[in-house]
Amino acid sequence: MFRSDSAFRTLCSAALCGVLLCQPLLAERSVSNKAKTAGTIAAQDRARYALSRFTFGPRPGEIEAVEKTGLDRWFDQQLHPEKLDDTAMLIRLDQYPAMKLSTAELMRRFPSPQMIRVMDRTGASLPSDPIERAIYRSQIEQYRLRTAAQEKGQSPDAMQPQNEMAAGEDNPSKREARLQAAGIAPGQPQRLVKELVALSPQERFQKILAMNTSDLMALRIAGPQRLSSLVEGMTPEQKETLAALGGTPRLVGAELMEQRLIREIYSTHQVEEVMTNFWMNHFNVYVRKNAQEPYYLPSYERDVIRPRALGNFEDLLVAVARSPAMLVYLDNFQSTGPNSVAASQGGFQRTAAQQNAPRGLNENYARELMELHTLGVNGGYTQKDVTEVAKVFTGWTLDPGFRSKQLRSGVFGRGRGQQAAQQVGMSIASANSFAFLERRHEPGSKTVMGVTIKENGEKEGLEVLHMLANSPATAHFISQKLAERFVSDHPDPGLVEKMAASFTRSHGEIKSVLKTMFDAPEFWAKSNEGAKFKTPEEFLVSAVRATGAEVSNPLPLVQAMNSLGMPLYGAQPPTGYKWDQETWLNTAALVNRMNFGIRLGHSLPGVAVGDPSGEQQSEEAKEQALEKALLGRAAGEGTRKTVLAQFRNPELQAQAEKSLAATEEEAQNNGMAPAGVPSRRSRAGATVSILDDQTANMIGLLIGSPEFQRR
Numbered sequence: 001m002f003r004s005d006s007a008f009r010t011l012c013s014a015a016l017c018g019v020l021l022c023q024p025l026l027a028e029r030s031v032s033n034k035a036k037t038a039g040t041i042a043a044q045d046r047a048r049y050a051l052s053r054f055t056f057g058p059r060p061g062e063i064e065a066v067e068k069t070g071l072d073r074w075f076d077q078q079l080h081p082e083k084l085d086d087t088a089m090l091i092r093l094d095q096y097p098a099m100k101l102s103t104a105e106l107m108r109r110f111p112s113p114q115m116i117r118v119m120d121r122t123g124a125s126l127p128s129d130p131i132e133r134a135i136y137r138s139q140i141e142q143y144r145l146r147t148a149a150q151e152k153g154q155s156p157d158a159m160q161p162q163n164e165m166a167a168g169e170d171n172p173s174k175r176e177a178r179l180q181a182a183g184i185a186p187g188q189p190q191r192l193v194k195e196l197v198a199l200s201p202q203e204r205f206q207k208i209l210a211m212n213t214s215d216l217m218a219l220r221i222a223g224p225q226r227l228s229s230l231v232e233g234m235t236p237e238q239k240e241t242l243a244a245l246g247g248t249p250r251l252v253g254a255e256l257m258e259q260r261l262i263r264e265i266y267s268t269h270q271v272e273e274v275m276t277n278f279w280m281n282h283f284n285v286y287v288r289k290n291a292q293e294p295y296y297l298p299s300y301e302r303d304v305i306r307p308r309a310l311g312n313f314e315d316l317l318v319a320v321a322r323s324p325a326m327l328v329y330l331d332n333f334q335s336t337g338p339n340s341v342a343a344s345q346g347g348f349q350r351t352a353a354q355q356n357a358p359r360g361l362n363e364n365y366a367r368e369l370m371e372l373h374t375l376g377v378n379g380g381y382t383q384k385d386v387t388e389v390a391k392v393f394t395g396w397t398l399d400p401g402f403r404s405k406q407l408r409s410g411v412f413g414r415g416r417g418q419q420a421a422q423q424v425g426m427s428i429a430s431a432n433s434f435a436f437l438e439r440r441h442e443p444g445s446k447t448v449m450g451v452t453i454k455e456n457g458e459k460e461g462l463e464v465l466h467m468l469a470n471s472p473a474t475a476h477f478i479s480q481k482l483a484e485r486f487v488s489d490h491p492d493p494g495l496v497e498k499m500a501a502s503f504t505r506s507h508g509e510i511k512s513v514l515k516t517m518f519d520a521p522e523f524w525a526k527s528n529e530g531a532k533f534k535t536p537e538e539f540l541v542s543a544v545r546a547t548g549a550e551v552s553n554p555l556p557l558v559q560a561m562n563s564l565g566m567p568l569y570g571a572q573p574p575t576g577y578k579w580d581q582e583t584w585l586n587t588a589a590l591v592n593r594m595n596f597g598i599r600l601g602h603s604l605p606g607v608a609v610g611d612p613s614g615e616q617q618s619e620e621a622k623e624q625a626l627e628k629a630l631l632g633r634a635a636g637e638g639t640r641k642t643v644l645a646q647f648r649n650p651e652l653q654a655q656a657e658k659s660l661a662a663t664e665e666e667a668q669n670n671g672m673a674p675a676g677v678p679s680r681r682s683r684a685g686a687t688v689s690i691l692d693d694q695t696a697n698m699i700g701l702l703i704g705s706p707e708f709q710r711r
Contacts, residue, residue, distance in 0.1 A: 039526045046071055048632040049529055050518075052711035053486050054078065055270035057542025060612045063632055075518055079310060079511045081269035089266040096255045097237045103299045103324065103432040110248035111136060112291045116143050131241050134209040138245040141213040179221055184214060189222035193230065201233035208242060220246050253287060253294040257561075257568045258554040260301070264541045265551060275309040275510070276301065277537070278485055280569075283320045283373060284576030285329040287569035292328060296432070297569060300325035313478065313508030314469035317373065321365075321465060322434040324398055330368055330574065336360030337394040337442025345439075361442075366390035368574045374468040376477035381449055388446040392453060392460045395441030399433050475503035479513060487523060488531035489580045495522035530710040533581035536564035538711065539593055543600055543703045544607065546630045553606025560604075564592055590709075591659070597703030598656035601696035611695055620644065623698055630702045639705045647697040656700070 041049050047066040051058040054075070066074045077084060093099065098106060107115075109132055116139045118124070126133045179186055192215055196204050208219070208230070219227065231239045243251050267273050280301060287293050304323045308316040320326050327333040336342050338361055366389035370381050436458040446453045446460065451467060453460050468474055479499035483491035495517065502516035503509075517523050534542065540560060544551065551557070561568055565584075571577045578584075603609050613625035623643055627635045635643075646652070691699070702708060 040521065040524045041526055041529055045529070045633070046524070049524075050075065052532075052632075054274060055545075056264050056274065056538060057545045057711070058632060059545045060548040060629060075271075075515075078269070078271035079514065081272040081310070084268045086268045089263065089268065092262050092266060093259055095236050096259045097240055098252060098255050099259050099298050099302070101298075103295055106252060106295050106298065107432060108132070109135070110244055110252055110295075111139060112249055112295070113143070114291055116140055120144065130209065135241065135244045135248065138213070138216055139248065142217075145213070145217075179218070184218045184221070188215070188218045192218055193222055193227075197229050201238070204230060205234055205238045205242070208245075216245060249291060249294050252298070254555065254558070256287075256294065256298055256301075257558045260568060261541065261554045261557050262551065264537075265544050265549075271514070272306065272309055275514075276306045278482070279305050279309055279316065281571070281576035282481065283316075283326065284571050284574055285325045285569070286572045288572075289329050293325065296323070296325035296328060299323075310511050310514075311509075313474075313503070313510060314466060316510075317465050317469050318462065320373070321369070321393075321396065321461065324432050324434065326365070327396065327398060327434070330365040331362045332365035332393055333397040334360070335362035335365070335390065335394050335397075336440045337391060339444070340394060340442055341439040342437070343440075360440075361387075361390055361394065363387060363390040365393060370468065372574055374474040374477065375471060376473060376480075379471070379473040379477065385449050388448050388453075389464060391442040391446050392448065392464050395437045395439075395458070396461055397435055397437055397440065399435035469508055470504075472500070472504060475500040475508075479503055482513060483517065485579050486517060488528050489582075492522040492525070495520050498522075530707075532579075532711045533585055534709055534711055535577065535579060535584055536561060536566035536589070536593075537568075539709065540564060540596070542711070543597060543708070546612070546703075546708075547600065547609045547699060548612055549600070549603075549610070550608045551606065552608070556604040556606055560596055564596065565589060590704075593709065594701075594704030595656040595659045597708075598652050598697065598700030600703060601691070601698070601700030602653050602693070603691070603696070609691065609696070609699065611691055611699075613695075619647075619694075622695065623647070626695075626698050626702055630699065631705075631707050633707075635702065635705060635707050639702075639707060643698055643701045643705070646701055647694050649697065650693070652697050652700065653693065 047063050048058065050071055051062060051066060055062075069077075098110065101109065108127075111119075116136070119126075119136065120140050120143055126136050176186065179189070196207060199207060208216070211219070219230070231242060234242075240251065240255075264273050264277070283305070285293060285297060285300060287297060300323050304319045304325075305316070308319060324333075340360075343360055363386050367386050369389065370379060370386065371377050375381060438457060441457060443455060445455055448464055448467070453463055456463070476496065479496050479502075480491070483496050483499060487495065498520050499513050499516050502513050506512035540557060544557065558568060562570075565588075566577060600607065600609060612629035613622050616622035616625050623640065624634070627633070627640070634640075
């Protein structure tokens with residue numbers, strides 16, 4: 001909790017003027033158990049507490065609904081999400097057609113920059129499908145324009161207007177500069193838009209697909225307000241295709257991030273979503289590892305993690321080990337046994353200094369498998385065990401399909417473009433699924449933690465995964481992490497032991513472990529109430545859920561995650577993001593949260609916030625009703641006084657927007673944000689606040705309050 005009421009008042013001042021005043025801002029980073037109230041959480045507070053732990057925060061009316069259903073019954077329903085209707089959320093996901101495609105289909109329909117370079121270099125034939133043909137043609141022509149600009153010493157950014165389009169801004173000076181750099185007449189964008197909007201959506205779509213490079217570039221530079229009118233009446237697939245004409249990897253990444261927030265905000269399967277979030281972080285994969293990861297991650301989350309989020313841990317561990325996303329992220333796809341057939345016949349060029357090093361062996365996955373995925377850093381293994389496990393997993397790789405190295409080196413001349421195209425197609429179709437290649441596998445027996453793993457090809461890896469998944473060290477390590485996520489940064493050791501025993505007894509059934517935690521008296525200890533400081537993702541999603549906001553365009557929320565310091569899929573190290581207060585409680589973070597709350601209260605573009613307080617006669621009554629709606633309980637007296645003192649201030653919104661805009665720009669410059677992620681939603685209905693300024697300020701201040709930062 002914050003050290004004093006003056007800290008919250010200082011936050012409000014910081015939101016106004018963008019500077020920190022004299023009072024201390026930060027909360028105490030830990031509260032001793034002696035200072036916490038003894039006993040258990042009161043019966044009337046249990047539903048609110050459970051929702052703060054097992055969901056991304058309660059939506060309006062949800063606490064009352066859970067109380068009516070009964071807490072035990074509600075939790076049992078959540079552990080069996082297949083029995084819950086989630087149709088409304090699934091309808092929202094229809095706006096993201098690409099997220100339903102397999103990895104092979106994604107790569108084929110939305111080519112990576114590397115594929116575009118290869119096709120341009122080899123003269124490969126374009127796809128026969130008219131939509132894919134238009135996408136490839138546009139991307140190749142843009143690549144040539146950027147290459148030509150670089151050769152002339154010009155910035156290639158002039159050919160990439162997606163940044164301003166993505167942010168929903170209309171910057172005339174930047175637009176004019178890009179028109180000039182592209183050699184486009186100033187009036188061309190307006191002329192094209194005028195001609196196109198007169199057509200039916202289907203005619204408009206076909207006309208844009210057939211456009212030449214100059215006209216497409218002019219449309220992209222036209223600005224978001226003009227572009228929004230072009231997609232009116234089009235299907236999600238058509239909107240997606242037009243967005244792909246301007247850049248495909250960014251489109252895939254944007255859809256991935258947007259659909260994640262839609263699920264977390266609206267899904268009725270909240271425990272499943274929270275656990276999907278937990279496992280995605282536990283088995284972390286960094287989206288910007290390389291150009292391929294954005295294509296691997298949709299299937300990784302959809303087909304590997306989510307279906308097993310409440311299932312068996314060993315099943316999940318095996319699926320992760322075989323997933324292209326993890327194989328590439330931790331480099332195991334290229335690991336080759338030093339004494340394998342591939343090593344002896346693969347033409348390795350080795351210097352004298354390399355003669356004593358294992359040939360082609362990569363230990364990254366083996367190390368993280370034991371340290372982060374199963375046993376924990378103190379799990380009883382040695383460096384020798386890491387090396388032996390690495391040997392076990394040699395040959396666990398991707399189906400190689402065609403050797404794309406030959407294409408990259410340009411061995412196919414332009415006169416053999418058709419052959420190159422066929423080979424490219426084969427590579428796309430096959431080089432994104434798991435394969436075990438015996439010729440790369442290290443022969444012979446291995447010894448892992450005193451256990452002999454006899455030579456048995458791919459089954460060696462399955463044996464090691466089984467051994468690790470069923471280790472008592474793994475049971476404790478996973479239980480500790482779950483308790484830290486759901487209970488407190490320093491959970492009761494007795495609770496962790498109960499969970500570990502359940503893990504062992506059930507052979508890693510995740511539902512059983514969660515049920516043991518839910519039923520344990522230690523979980524309901526009064527000291528756990530408010531013990532967790534929300535991560536930026538928990539804060540943002542819980543704020544949107546608490547206000548009952550209608551999200552028609554999640555892109556501003558994706559961008560807000562960057563400014564809050566937690567880009568989605570943006571944790572670079574294998575450890576993922578941390579869940580603890582020490583990581584997230586700092587001056588800058590608290591100011592950014594206050595600013596976000598105020599901006600949300602006034603409704604972000606594409607995010608419409610209603611008034612959850614109902615009709616109230618007085619300002620004091622409205623503020624207290626908002627406390628109940630947003631916090632689930634009464635706020636502290638200091639928070640209430642500060643909100644009532646600040647909510648009339650006319651500068652709150654402007655200063656919050658200015659401060660967060662600067663933070664978002666800094667995130668872009670630091671590489672924290674995926675540059676210029678485009679959105680397919682129409683911007684014609686850009687959200688205008690439906691609340692009066694004073695109510696919006698009250699909502700924003702309460703979202704930025706000390707009470708809302710904790711769960």
